[in-house]
Amino acid sequence: MAKNIIVGQSGGPTSVINSSLAGVFKIAKELGADKIYGMRNGIEGLLNEQYIDMTDYIKNDMDVEILKRTPSAFLGSCRFKLPTVEKSPETYDKIIAILRKMDIQHFFYIGGNDSMDTIKQLSTYAKDKNITDITFMGVPKTIDNDLAVTDHTPGYGSAAKYIGATLKEIIRDALVQPINIVTIVEIMGRNAGWLAAAAALAKGDDCEGVDLIYLPELAFDIDKFLTKIEEISKTKKQIVVAVSEGIKDANGTYICEAAAQGELMVDSFGHKALSGTATALSRLVANKFGCKTRPIEFSTIQRCASHIGSLTDVNEAFLIGGQAVKAAFDGETGKVGIYNRISNKPYLMNTSIYDVNAIANVEKTVPKEWIINDGTYLSQEAIDYMKPLIQGEALPYMVDGLPRHIKL
C-alpha cells in the first residue's frame, strides 16, 4: 500500500524549522514513504492545493544537510488559523478531500502554538468523523520557547546562541569609548521572556555581561528603571541593558506606549506614533540624564541567523521531526513531538510524543523565581537551563564567502 505523507510549516521563521523538515523528509524516506509532499505556505496553501513533491528539490543527502542549515521556512509559511469545525465544517471536509485525493496517510505540521491548534482541530475532527486513514502529527517550533510540556522548543537554542554571542560583541563595542553611554538592546518576546533571558549568557571570564535584563513576566516600572541606571552609572561609564520587546507597566500597557505618554509623538495626521521599546527607553534615559544612548533591535535577524546556529538545536530539531514520523507510522495521531530533559549536568534528553490538547494554545513563560535582583537578572538555575541548548556550532557550508542555502 502506498504511504504518502504531507508536511507543512507555519508561523514565524526560525533557524531550524528546516532542520525539522529535513528530519521529517529523511526519516519518512527511510521508513518507506512513497510520496513526500510539502504544502506551500502551510495549510493556507494546501486549501488552494498548492504543494510540491519534495524529492523534486531535495535530491540527495547533501541537499538534506544544506536544508538543515537554511533559515526560515523552505516551504513558505502562513499565519492562517483554521476556523473551528462549528464555524466552518466545509473547511475540514475540503482538507480531508484534498488529502484523500493525494492519497495522504500522514499529515505533519511544524509550528508554534497556533500551528499546534491546527493539529488539534484536524485530529479531533478526524476522530469525531471516524476518519482513521489519515493521522495528524505536530512538530514543535518557535524561537519564543513558550510551548507547554516540552522542555524547550526547536529554534530557541539557536536564537539564544545568537543573542549571547552578539551581545558579547556589542558589549565589547559599547565599552570602547571613554564616555557615558547607555546601550539598550531590544529582544523578541511579547509575553514570554525566554529570549531576553538569554542575554544572561553573555557574562563570563572574558565578558562583563549586560547590566540589566527586563522580561515581560514582571511589570516594568519606569522610575525604578531610571533609578537603577543612575545607581549603576556611579561606578560604570558604559551600561548595557537587555529588554524584551513586550515589557509592560503595572497597568498592562506596553512600555513603548507608556513611555510615549510623557512626550507624545504625533504625526501630521494626529496619529500617535509608537517607536520600539529600546528606542522609547533610550529617549527616556537621554532626557533624564543627558547622556548618549544607543537603542539596538535584534529584529528578525535573531530568528534567522543560522550562520551561528546551535548544533544542539539543529540536531534536536532534526530528531523531533523524525520522531514525529516514526510515531505516525506507528499509528499515533493528535500528538506532538516533545523534548524531555533527563538532566542538566550532563545534559541528557530524549524525545517522545504528547497529546496535542495539552500543548495547543497554552503559553509557557519564564518561572518568576528565576528572575532575580529585583527583577533585573536571571538566576543560575535559568543559566543552567539555557546553557546546554547553545552548545556546538552548526556552521553553514560557506561558498564564495557566504552561507549556502537551498530554496524552492
Added chain:
Amino acid sequence: MAKNIIVGQSGGPTSVINSSLAGVFKIAKELGADKIYGMRNGIEGLLNEQYIDMTDYIKNDMDVEILKRTPSAFLGSCRFKLPTVEKSPETYDKIIAILRKMDIQHFFYIGGNDSMDTIKQLSTYAKDKNITDITFMGVPKTIDNDLAVTDHTPGYGSAAKYIGATLKEIIRDALVQPINIVTIVEIMGRNAGWLAAAAALAKGDDCEGVDLIYLPELAFDIDKFLTKIEEISKTKKQIVVAVSEGIKDANGTYICEAAAQGELMVDSFGHKALSGTATALSRLVANKFGCKTRPIEFSTIQRCASHIGSLTDVNEAFLIGGQAVKAAFDGETGKVGIYNRISNKPYLMNTSIYDVNAIANVEKTVPKEWIINDGTYLSQEAIDYMKPLIQGEALPYMVDGLPRHIKL
C-alpha cells in the same frame, strides 16, 4: 639600545582592529622590541599617561590568536582629534615628553581618517622640531572603506561579509509569508556607500538578492523611490531594500529628516524627533501603499560581528600591522600601511607604506559609474571588487557555546 614601542587604537570599532594590534605586537616582538606599550583609549589616554605593557596581557601565541578574533578595540578607543600645533604647541610638547620618558622609539596609531590626521600632525611636528629619535606610523582601519590611496581598508571585508550573509538570511525570512511586505535594511555609511554596496553580494544561485540599493553618493529622490516600489510590487509580493544611513535628497538634507517634513514628529518639548532612515522610509511606504513594512537597522552589530569575520580581512589586518612595524624599524616615519591590489582574478595583493599626507582627512567614495540601474544597484565591477574581501572564515574559538574574546 632599547627599542620600545607604543601602539594605540582610535575611532569606531571594527571586527579586525585587534588583528592589526596583534600584528603590531607580534612583529614588534619578532623584530626585537623591548617594551610594547598600549595606550589606553588612544591619544586621549596617552595624554593622561594611561597605558599598559601589552606583554602583561598577551602572554603567548594563543592570546595573539584570540586577540585577532576579538572585536572592538582591546586597548579602548577615543574620538579625540589633536588640536593643530599652532593652536596648542604644548599638547605636542607634552606627547613628546611622555614618549621620551617612556623611552619610545616607535609610535603606531591604528585608525581611520581622523587617526591618520594624528599621525600627520605628530610626524610633521617631529620633522619641524628635528625630532629624529621617534617615528610615527599609521595603520589604517575603518569598516567604511573610505580611506584614500589604499585599495580597501581593514575592517571593511568583515563588515561586508556580515552584511552579505545576514541579508541572505533576512531575504529568506522576508519571503516566507504570502503577504505584501517591504523590508528596508539600514546600513552604516554617512558619506560613503561602500557598506551598503555590499548588499549586492547577497544575490546568487540560492538567493534572490535585494531589490534596490541606495548609496549616499547619489541624491535620493523619495518620489522615484516610491515609484520603484510600486513597479516591483506588480511582480513581487515581498520587496527587500538596502539603504545607507546617510542618503540625502538633492538639497543635501538627510532623508530621515526630509521624510519627517511630511509628518513632523515632535515631542512634548517641541523638539523634532528624527527616526532612522529605514524607519522613515518604512513609514513613507506604509502610508503610500498601506502594506506591511519592516525597518531593520544593522546598527553597531555590523562593525563588531567578528563571529563571522572574513579570514582575508583578519589576515590582511594582521599583515598591515606587521608591515607598519617593519617599516618603522627600517626608519620610516609619517607613513601609513596600505593595501595594493595586483589583480581581482586571481585576487592578489601586497602591502606597502605611503605618505600620510595623501591619506589623512581625504574621503574616498564609491565610483559613480559602479552605481547602476538608475542609481539602485551595483555593477559587476563593484561586485568583483568586493568579492575577494569576504573570502574565508576567521571563526572564533568557541568556548561553552560562545565566541571567546580577550579583554583588559
